[in-house]
Amino acid sequence: MTATIAKPGSRPTFKPIQLKERTLFFGKRCYIMGVVNRTPDSFSDGGKFSEEQTALEHALHMIEAGADIIDIGGESTRPGSAPVSLQEELWRVIPLIEALRGRSAVAISIDTSKAEVARQALLAGADIVNDISAMSFDPDMAKVVAQSGAPVILMHIRKTPVDMQIDIHYDDLIEDILEYFRERIAYAESAGIQRSQIIIDPGVGFGKTTDQNYQLLRELHRFLELDRPLLLGTSRKSFLGQVIDKPAAERVWATAATVACGIWAGADLIRVHDVDEMHDVVRITEAIIGMQRRE
Numbered sequence: 001m002t003a004t005i006a007k008p009g010s011r012p013t014f015k016p017i018q019l020k021e022r023t024l025f026f027g028k029r030c031y032i033m034g035v036v037n038r039t040p041d042s043f044s045d046g047g048k049f050s051e052e053q054t055a056l057e058h059a060l061h062m063i064e065a066g067a068d069i070i071d072i073g074g075e076s077t078r079p080g081s082a083p084v085s086l087q088e089e090l091w092r093v094i095p096l097i098e099a100l101r102g103r104s105a106v107a108i109s110i111d112t113s114k115a116e117v118a119r120q121a122l123l124a125g126a127d128i129v130n131d132i133s134a135m136s137f138d139p140d141m142a143k144v145v146a147q148s149g150a151p152v153i154l155m156h157i158r159k160t161p162v163d164m165q166i167d168i169h170y171d172d173l174i175e176d177i178l179e180y181f182r183e184r185i186a187y188a189e190s191a192g193i194q195r196s197q198i199i200i201d202p203g204v205g206f207g208k209t210t211d212q213n214y215q216l217l218r219e220l221h222r223f224l225e226l227d228r229p230l231l232l233g234t235s236r237k238s239f240l241g242q243v244i245d246k247p248a249a250e251r252v253w254a255t256a257a258t259v260a261c262g263i264w265a266g267a268d269l270i271r272v273h274d275v276d277e278m279h280d281v282v283r284i285t286e287a288i289i290g291m292q293r294r295e
Helices: 052-065 086-103 115-124 141-148 173-190 210-218 220-226 238-244 252-265 275-289
Strands: 031-037 069-073 107-111 128-131 152-155 198-201 269-272
Touching: 031 052, 031 275, 052 069, 052 086, 052 275, 069 086, 069 128, 086 107, 086 115, 107 115, 115 128, 115 141, 128 141, 141 173, 152 173, 173 198, 173 210, 173 220, 210 220, 210 238, 210 252, 220 252, 238 252, 252 269, 252 275, 269 275
Parallel strands: 031 069, 031 269, 069 107, 107 128, 128 152, 152 198
Antiparallel strands: none
8 A cells, every 4th residue: 555645734733742841732733842862972073062051051042043943862772882871961961951941941851761860850940751661661661751740752662872773663553653642642641641741752763674764754654643742853863864865954945844744744843953944945845735723
């Protein structure tokens, strides 16, 4: 059966998500999440923003360029990466969140799979928990999220970043991932997390082959059946380099192609490194589709 891209305007609308300082309205626009990796081994920038002041300045630039959310992470999740200690991750992200919150009311998400990092980040001023494990790596994560009332992003991953690209197999890629989300959403609800506070991310690049990543993009619209906002994270990833044979820093326009197609297919949020360029891609794609932007 040949996959078809969802017709523009067919995207569902969801109950708005209320953050500390703003509200996210889905269905009328696409939100831009700017990535700030305070790690020395990021695949995309090679540790360029590992120092707190440099990371803060980068985040502020992203906000000026049009980022709606700043996603702060202190542990690399590139294929083969090893986990860092709790104390190291806290040292990398908490002062940065506090500094950014002191300078801006922008929405902040904490990119972590550790419950204690999420708890302290939310206290420091973060609004959203972005967990690549869909709350499966740390048994206390669901409790932290439920008690805080914060929105949570559940991402699909096979195994862990250390071994997720080894022995990749799915019986049916899309259906297997859909079933994964059905189970994780049910788990979240059983822990006391409101379904209206859940966002899903199909995990492009996390435990998928190059061909499977492109299949995810072709069939992205199928995830709309879960009736939850959809985040797409394709920025600078290696599956793009497999086609254009360019390093991560030179995959900006390859990323742009995935962003435009992703929004057309139903993505509500895009997670990107190059906010300046992707802001224009988002606005023009919204105009083509006919989305009635609401700030």
